[in-house]
Amino acid sequence: MAEHLFExxxxxxxxxxxxxxxxxxxRIEARSEQLEMYMQLDIATDVYPMHMGDKFTMVLAPTLxxxxxxxxxYYTQxxxxTLADKYDYVMHGKLYKISEDNSSKDKGPTKVYDFSEL
Structure with missing residues (x-):
């Protein structure tokens, strides 16, 4: 079974x-339950619409x-x-930048994960 780096x-x-x-x-802003982590995430709303108050599980894994x-x-269905079969919406790619932004006191500790360095 594949391990999760974050959930x-x-x-x-x-x-x-x-x-x-x-x-x-x-672009959604969300706060996690366990780690009280703040996140901004771009979601393709024509594929997976999200609304205020919705809950979702975020998983980072090294492989599908x-x-x-x-x-x-190379990915094909x-x-x-695969691990993707367990979720309704999956983003597959590489993390190009991980940084911490602790400048905002009201948001708390923030990690920035960037999938999109094109």
Whole structure:
């Protein structure tokens, strides 16, 4: 079984706090239950709409393979079970930047995970 690097339940506290930036995408702000972590996340709302007060589970895993073997860098849904089958919405990719932002006293400790360094 693949291990999880991080798992927590988040509550959506705000949607598009700085105004809508993209069509079919909302930027949500959420706070986790266990670690009281603050997160901003861009969600493809035409695929997975989210609303104020919604709860969701966020999981970071090193691989989608259920046996824990590393990903090959190529993903296909070709008839095999993966960790993605356990969730309604999955973002698959690499983390390019992880940083801490503790400048906001009202939000508490914040980790910034960046999937999108294009």
């Amino acid at each position: 927590d339940i988040f509550h959506v506290t705000r949607i598009d706090p700085d105004g809508k930036k993209f069509d079919r995408v909302n 393979n259920l046996d824990g073997t590393p990903d090959t860098g 070709a008839g095999r079970k």
